[in-house]
Amino acid sequence: MTELPPKPPSRPDRVSLWRYLRLFKADILSAQPARLYRAWMAEFRTPFFRSFLLNQPDLVKTVLKERPDDFPKSERIGEGLRPLLGQSVFLTNGAVWKRQRRIIDPAFEGGRLRDTFPAMWAAGEAAVARLDRQVEGAGGAPIEVEEVTSHAAADVIFRTLFSIPIEHEVAAEVFSRFRAYQRAQPILNLAAFVPLPRWVPRFYPRGTRANARIIRDLIRRLTAERMAEIGAGTAPDDLATKIMTTLDPVTGEGFDTEEMVDQVAIFFLAGHETSASALAWTLYLMAMFPDWQERLAEEAEGLEPEFAAVSRLRLSRDVFREALRLYPPVPMMVREASCPERFRDRDVPKGSQLVLSPWHLHRHERLWDNPDGFDPTRWQTENGKQCQREAYIPFSAGPRVCTGAGFAMVEGPLILSMLLRRFRVERVAGREPVPVAHLTVRAQDGIWLKISRRD
Numbered sequence: 001m002t003e004l005p006p007k008p009p010s011r012p013d014r015v016s017l018w019r020y021l022r023l024f025k026a027d028i029l030s031a032q033p034a035r036l037y038r039a040w041m042a043e044f045r046t047p048f049f050r051s052f053l054l055n056q057p058d059l060v061k062t063v064l065k066e067r068p069d070d071f072p073k074s075e076r077i078g079e080g081l082r083p084l085l086g087q088s089v090f091l092t093n094g095a096v097w098k099r100q101r102r103i104i105d106p107a108f109e110g111g112r113l114r115d116t117f118p119a120m121w122a123a124g125e126a127a128v129a130r131l132d133r134q135v136e137g138a139g140g141a142p143i144e145v146e147e148v149t150s151h152a153a154a155d156v157i158f159r160t161l162f163s164i165p166i167e168h169e170v171a172a173e174v175f176s177r178f179r180a181y182q183r184a185q186p187i188l189n190l191a192a193f194v195p196l197p198r199w200v201p202r203f204y205p206r207g208t209r210a211n212a213r214i215i216r217d218l219i220r221r222l223t224a225e226r227m228a229e230i231g232a233g234t235a236p237d238d239l240a241t242k243i244m245t246t247l248d249p250v251t252g253e254g255f256d257t258e259e260m261v262d263q264v265a266i267f268f269l270a271g272h273e274t275s276a277s278a279l280a281w282t283l284y285l286m287a288m289f290p291d292w293q294e295r296l297a298e299e300a301e302g303l304e305p306e307f308a309a310v311s312r313l314r315l316s317r318d319v320f321r322e323a324l325r326l327y328p329p330v331p332m333m334v335r336e337a338s339c340p341e342r343f344r345d346r347d348v349p350k351g352s353q354l355v356l357s358p359w360h361l362h363r364h365e366r367l368w369d370n371p372d373g374f375d376p377t378r379w380q381t382e383n384g385k386q387c388q389r390e391a392y393i394p395f396s397a398g399p400r401v402c403t404g405a406g407f408a409m410v411e412g413p414l415i416l417s418m419l420l421r422r423f424r425v426e427r428v429a430g431r432e433p434v435p436v437a438h439l440t441v442r443a444q445d446g447i448w449l450k451i452s453r454r455d
């Protein structure tokens with residue numbers, strides 16, 4: 001039998017509330033019981049809160065696609081991120097969120113993706129050159145690839161957004177400060193599940209607020225400079241310029257500097273953490289399944305620096321899609337029921353927290369063939385096609401779908417192919433990564449691979 005990619009251990013079916021909270025705090029993935037891979041819906045009822053995990057395709061569709069306005073983003077989710085993200089599109093709801101999307105979405109339309117391609121390609125070449133030096137320096141010792149892919153994905157974002165490479169002084173500092181911030185913040189903290197009244201003061205880990213302020217000051221510098229360049233007619237034609245010059249067709253207003261700082265912060269955070277996580281897991285899967293690695297390297301041989309070439313990376317895209325299924329960078333999302341509901345013959349009171357879990361849905365035993373196996377050919381099968389439509393939400397779905405989904409599906413396969421064309425990756429004995437949920441799905445002790453040049 002072929003080996004299965006790493007999956008975190010599940011907890012026993014019944015544990016005390018305190019044990020659950022402790023497990024949850026350590027890692028939300030291993031804090032869940034195995035039955036969630038088979039359940040259509042599960043309720044977490046405790047003395048303090050009530051939440052439901054929705055794991056049935058039509059319920060997920062109701063919440064995300066059919067009636068999204070009735071299920072706003074839970075206010076609590078953003079608590080840990082608010083000092084950094086302010087009123088960013090990731091956290092807002094209702095009219096504010098709708099207006100923000102009207103201004104942001106045009107920057108990510110298909111045609112614009114073509115325009116960002118040269119910057120992505122340049123970031124890919126820089127990543128190859130950086131890794132080349134690292135491989136040389138390592139002298140055959142294992143290399144931690146989450147670090148490699150974080151660097152590459154951050155570079156992609158700075159180049160496409162602000163036309164500056166990661167080596168740029170401000171970009172480099174934003175990058176390193178984000179890392180410190182991210183380490184201290186799980187994407188779903190306990191506060192998401194334990195409702196605290198508004199008047200309870202929020203405590204953040206030490207340094208969180210100070211770090212957030214510094215990051216925002218740095219981003220404000222980039223944004224203010226860009227405002228000036230737009231005024232002078234000298235601004236480069238990149239994502240920042242596009243967003244900052246787009247006016248909301250309904251109100252006729254654009255973003256002011258502070259609101260733009262909020263958006264840049266989320267583009268950077270949502271855009272690099274997620275892609276970095278996905279790329280690192282894909283590289284691990286390639287080390288685990290060397291025949292696929294060889295096929296991708298072969299496919300990448302003819303890769304040219306032109307946008308159309310990306311559409312020819314068919315295998316790379318299937319592999320990346322499969323990696324997003326097994327290791328969805330955003331493992332869970334939370335919404336709130338704004339009115340009483342009845343789901344699967346159960347009352348869902350107003351105010352309940354509804355958890356949508358790409359992690360569980362993507363490995364649902366009653367939906368997917370070979371749910372825990374790595375099989376990039378599944379996307380051509382009937383089961384794979386149906387599940388892709390109904391049970392595959394790495395970018396969420398509906399009007400609140402990830403703005404960067406199209407961007408990420410170009411970036412991921414491209415960077416993957418550029419890396420595999422140049423390098424071969426192999427597993428390191430005794431260093432199997434264990435997935436845990438930090439801000440995104442990461443490996444407990446990093447992902448270590450032996451990397452060598454192909455030539």
Ligand code: HEM
Pocket residue numbers: 089090091101266267270271272274275278328329330333334393394395396399400401402403404405407408412
């Ligand atoms: C593999 C890469 C990526 C994955 C898996 C991913 C996943 C997601 C998911 C699941 C959400 C919805 C979260 C929720 O509703 O709670 C989201 C939202 C978002 N993502 Fe991504 N993302 C990726 C890359 C990007 C990139 C490259 C960008 C920008 C350049 C980006 C920008 C955003 C923004 C702005 C939102 C908020 C949208 C809204 O709430 O209206 N993402 N992403």
